[in-house]
Amino acid sequence: MSRxxxxxxxxxxxxxxxxxxxxxxxxxxIDRLKLQGQTVAYATVYNSLRYLTDQGLIRELKLxxxxxxxDARMEDHQHIVCTSCGRVDEVMTEIPKDWLRQIEAxxxxxxxxxxxxxxxxxAECRTSNNKAVQ
Amino acid sequence: MSRxxxxxxxxxxxxxxxxxxxxxxxxxxIDRLKLQGQTVAYATVYNSLRYLTDQGLIRELKLxxxxxxxDARMEDHQHIVCTSCGRVDEVMTEIPKDWLRQIEAxxxxxxxxxxxxxxxxxAECRTSNNKAVQ
DNA sequence: CCCTTTATTTAGACTTAGTTTAAATTTAGA
DNA sequence: TCTAAATTTAAACTAAGTCTAAATAAAGGG
Numbered sequence: 001m002s003r004x005x006x007x008x009x010x011x012x013x014x015x016x017x018x019x020x021x022x023x024x025x026x027x028x029x030i031d032r033l034k035l036q037g038q039t040v041a042y043a044t045v046y047n048s049l050r051y052l053t054d055q056g057l058i059r060e061l062k063l064x065x066x067x068x069x070x071d072a073r074m075e076d077h078q079h080i081v082c083t084s085c086g087r088v089d090e091v092m093t094e095i096p097k098d099w100l101r102q103i104e105a106x107x108x109x110x111x112x113x114x115x116x117x118x119x120x121x122x123a124e125c126r127t128s129n130n131k132a133v134q
Numbered sequence: 135m136s137r138x139x140x141x142x143x144x145x146x147x148x149x150x151x152x153x154x155x156x157x158x159x160x161x162x163x164i165d166r167l168k169l170q171g172q173t174v175a176y177a178t179v180y181n182s183l184r185y186l187t188d189q190g191l192i193r194e195l196k197l198x199x200x201x202x203x204x205d206a207r208m209e210d211h212q213h214i215v216c217t218s219c220g221r222v223d224e225v226m227t228e229i230p231k232d233w234l235r236q237i238e239a240x241x242x243x244x245x246x247x248x249x250x251x252x253x254x255x256x257a258e259c260r261t262s263n264n265k266a267v268q
Numbered sequence: 269c270c271c272t273t274t275a276t277t278t279a280g281a282c283t284t285a286g287t288t289t290a291a292a293t294t295t296a297g298a
Numbered sequence: 299t300c301t302a303a304a305t306t307t308a309a310a311c312t313a314a315g316t317c318t319a320a321a322t323a324a325a326g327g328g
Contacts, residue, residue, distance in 0.1 A: 007294090007305065041307045046286060062196060066314085067285060074298075080241050091238050096230055103227050108257035109214050115251040123242035141276065141323090160314075175278045180315060200285085201314060 009040050011047045017058050017073040023079075023088050042090040063088060064116060080118040084125035091118060143174050144182045152206040157213075159201035159224050176204050197222060197251060214252040218259035225252060 006014065016032050017024065018095075026033070026045055031038050041054070049070060052058045062082055073103045078091040095114055104111055140148065147155070150166050151158065159167050160179055174182075183204060186192045195203045198215055203222070212225040229248055238245055 009306075032143070043287080043308080044306055045206040047306080054149055080243050080245070082243065083246065089241055089243070091237055091241060093240050094232070096233050099227070099230050099233070103214070103225055103252065104254075106227050107214050107225060109216065109252070109254035110225070110260065111214070111254040112217065113253040115253070116260050117249045117251075118237065118243070118245050119237075119245035119249070120245040126244065143277075177279080177316080178277055181277080 009044050010037055010051060013045060013048045014057060017070045019082050023061060023069040023071050026069060052094070063126055079117040080120060082122040082125055083119050084121050087122060109111065143178050146172055146174065146183060147179060148186055148191060149180045151204045151235050157203040158196060159203050181192055212250040212252070214254060216256040217253050218255050221256060249264060
C-alpha cells in the first residue's frame, strides 16, 4: 500500500491551476507548462487533472465550449459567464436552503450536489457599450 | 429572402426530440431515425439540431458526459440527474427572484440565463437499496 | 413555367478533446 | 538492494462534432 501523494508532475499542474484565475483548460495547462520549460506528457496532464479532482484538490467545470476547465477554489461556489467577452467569474452567494428542499420535494431526489451556471453581461461589457451578444 | 421553416429532415428530428422523454443525444437521434427507416446524413442531424436550437424550438443541454442532449420542453426549467442510475428529470421549481438579484449585485453582471444542474439520488434508487454512487 | 439564385443536404475528410495501451520509469517499502 | 506497485510516457485510438465541396432542392422574378 502506497500513499505517494503529489508527484512532481501533479504538483506542477496543481500549482498552475491554483495560481490561475481564469479556470484553465487542459490545453491551457499544457501551454503554461511549456512556457515554464517543463515537459509533461499529454496523457499525464489528463491523468493528473483527474487525480487532483478525485482527491478533492481541484474541481472540474463544464462551462461553455467543449473542453473541461479546472478551478482550485474549493469553497462551495458557482460560476457566471459573460456572453459578451467570455470571462468566467465566481458566484459565492449561497443557494437558498428552502429552495433546495422545495426541489427535493418536487422531484423526490435527495440532492447531493449543485452545478449552477449563470449567463449574463458583465459590468465592463455593459459600460463599454459593447453590443456583441448583448 | 426565403423563409423555408422546417424541411423534411428538420421536422423528423424535431418530432423525435418532441416525443422523447429522455433528453436524447445526437447519436440517440440518429439511432431512432434508423429505426424509423429514415436516412438522414450525419452532418444534417447536427445542422438541424443547431437550427432548431437557434429557432428556439428545442434546447441544447450539457449535462453529464460528453455529448449534448436535446429537450423540446421550452418552458423555463432546470434539470436533475441521478448519480446512481443516470436518469435525468426536469425541475420546474422557479428560481427565487431575490436570490438572482443578490447574485447580480454581488457580481455586477446582469443575468440573462440560468443553466442549473442538480445531482442527487432519485426516489427509486434510494428505495431499491442500490448502493452504487450513493 | 423556366431560369437563376439561394438554401439545404450529403459524404467524407478533418478537428478537438480525451482515453487506452503497453512499455519504460519511478517509488515505496521489505 | 530487490521486488512489487504506481506513475509516466508516446503513440494509437475513440467520440463528438465541424468543415468542405459537390449535389440537390426550393424560391422568386421574369
